[in-house]
Amino acid sequence: xxxxxxxxxxxxxxxxxxxxxxxxxxxxxxxxxxxxxxxxxxxxxxxxxxxxxxxxxxxxxxxxxxxxxxxxxxxxxxxxxxxxxxxxxxxxxxxxxxxxxxxxxxxxxxxxxxxxxxxxxxxxxxxxxxxxxxxxxxxxxxxxxxxxxxxxxxxxxxxxxxxxxxxxxxxxxxxxxxxxxxxxxxxxxxxxxxxxxxxxxxxxxxxxxxxxxxxxxxxxxxxxxxxxxxxxxxxxxxxxxxxxxxxxxxxxxxxxxxxxxxxxxxxxxxxxxxxxxxxxxxxxxxxxxxxxxxxxxxxxxxxx
Numbered sequence: 001x002x003x004x005x006x007x008x009x010x011x012x013x014x015x016x017x018x019x020x021x022x023x024x025x026x027x028x029x030x031x032x033x034x035x036x037x038x039x040x041x042x043x044x045x046x047x048x049x050x051x052x053x054x055x056x057x058x059x060x061x062x063x064x065x066x067x068x069x070x071x072x073x074x075x076x077x078x079x080x081x082x083x084x085x086x087x088x089x090x091x092x093x094x095x096x097x098x099x100x101x102x103x104x105x106x107x108x109x110x111x112x113x114x115x116x117x118x119x120x121x122x123x124x125x126x127x128x129x130x131x132x133x134x135x136x137x138x139x140x141x142x143x144x145x146x147x148x149x150x151x152x153x154x155x156x157x158x159x160x161x162x163x164x165x166x167x168x169x170x171x172x173x174x175x176x177x178x179x180x181x182x183x184x185x186x187x188x189x190x191x192x193x194x195x196x197x198x199x200x201x202x203x204x205x206x207x208x209x210x211x212x213x214x215x216x217x218x219x220x221x222x223x224x225x226x227x228x229x230x231x232x233x234x235x236x237x238x239x240x241x242x243x244x245x246x247x248x249x250x251x252x253x254x255x256x257x258x259x260x261x262x263x264x265x266x267x268x269x270x271x272x273x274x275x276x277x278x279x280x281x282x283x284x285x286x287x288x289x290x291x292x293x294x295x296x297x298x299x300x301x302x303x304x
Contacts, residue, residue, distance in 0.1 A: 013234045018273050021234040025269045028232045028262070031074070032225050034208060038071045039078075041206055045178040046079065046093075046143040057172070058204035059149070059181040061188045065259030066208045068182045072145060079143075089116050090140045094177075100151040104167050108132055115139055129167075136175045149183035152191040165195045172201060211256030213248075222256065223247050229262075233269060239280040241265070253289060253296040260295050264288055 013021060031039075041058050048056035062068050076095060083090040096114050099106060108128045112120035115135040123131070136144075152164050172179055181188060181202065189205060192198045211222040226241040233239060240246060254260040265280070267288035272280045286302035289295065 010236050010238075014236050016234065021273055022270070024232070024234040025266055028229060029074070030070075030225060030228055030258075032221065032228070035067060035071055035074065038206060038208060039075055041204060042071075042075045042143075042145070042180050043079075045180050045204070048178050049142075049176070055172075055176060055178055055201075056204065057179045057181075057201045058206065059183070059189055059192055059202050060206045060208060061183050061185045062208035063185045063210065063257070065257040066210050067258040068208055069147065070258070071208065072147060072182060075145075091115065092140065093143045093145060094136065094139075094141045095145040095147075097147045098149060098151045100148075101154065102151045102164050104164050107164060107167070115141075133171070133174050136171075136177060141175070141177055144177055144179045145182070146179065147182045149181040149191060150187035151183075153187055162195070165191055165198060169195065169197050169201070210258070211251070211261075213251055213256075219247075222251060226250065229265060233265075233280065235269075235272065235277070235279045237279040241280075249285070249301040252299075252301050255296075264292060264295060267292060 038060055041060065044051075045056045045058050048054065060068065060071070072095065076093060080093045080095070081090070082092075094111065094114055096110050099110070104125065105128075108125070109120040112128060112132055112135065115132070116139075117131060117135060120128070152168070179201075181192070183189075183191075185207065192202045211225065212218040213222060223242040226247055230239050230241045241250065250261060250264070254264060264285070268280045268284040271287050272284040275284070277284065282302050286300060289300045289302060
């Protein structure tokens with residue numbers, strides 16, 4: 001592990017009020033290599049129309065809590081622009097979440113609403129489709145990001161809603177805008193796989209796996225993540241989260257799932273700040289896990 005930031009740099013936290021320190025914890029940003037690869041894939045699609053390959057689309061999948069939503073947010077923070085020109089609005093990225101059960105009408109109305117249509121529910125299906133295609137063009141949309149794409153699959157009988165999938169394919173063909181899909185592991189790709197024309201469009205597939213401890217490389221990756229988090233925690237002393245006594249326990253509890261890990265560390269940080277600890281301690285993690293007792297398998301590895 002790299003050396004910790006100096007005690008001089010950390011000394012500022014001794015006089016910082018707790019609300020500011022809470023804000024720092026909430027705003028922790030982690031860009032580990034797999035998140036960076038995801039960002040690179042989105043950027044490749046975004047810039048594809050000006051590349052030698054032409055229009056590129058991708059699907060990014062993973063189990064719940066691995067960081068898909070955080071990946072979307074990170075890319076939107078860096079690249080999304082909304083520009084108001086007179087009575088018109090320019091929007092570089094169209095981002096929407098697909099709700100279950102998905103149908104053509106709700107899908108169109110949600111995208112129309114995202115693009116500022118005054119009455120998304122008005123008009124026939126054909127009229128809504130025309131307005132949507134025109135708005136995507138008129139707003140200067142350069143990239144479409146759709147989350148929860150597995151909702152194009154019926155969750156009761158696991159069949160793909162071909163009507164919605166075919167309509168989505170036609171939107172890509174009509175607008176020539178690159179698309180990045182996000183969804184639950186395997187289920188989201190099933191929608192693409194069962195539609196030949198969609199499959200030919202989505203030739204980039206990336207799985208955002210949880211962290212693991214299967215080998216030295218994976219251990220190093222997880223410890224590096226914990227080190228990066230530790231460096232951003234607003235405490236006078238380093239909590240040494242990447243040390244063996246901590247990282248093994250944190251993995252045992254969270255199975256390497258980022259959302260669970262950040263929730264546990266955030267709660268432990270809150271407890272440590274309220275108790276005016278100089279760093280997060282074993283006791284703080286023990287109390288955090290007692291509160292969040294649905295994380296992990298019910299055992300508390302921080303109990304002595």
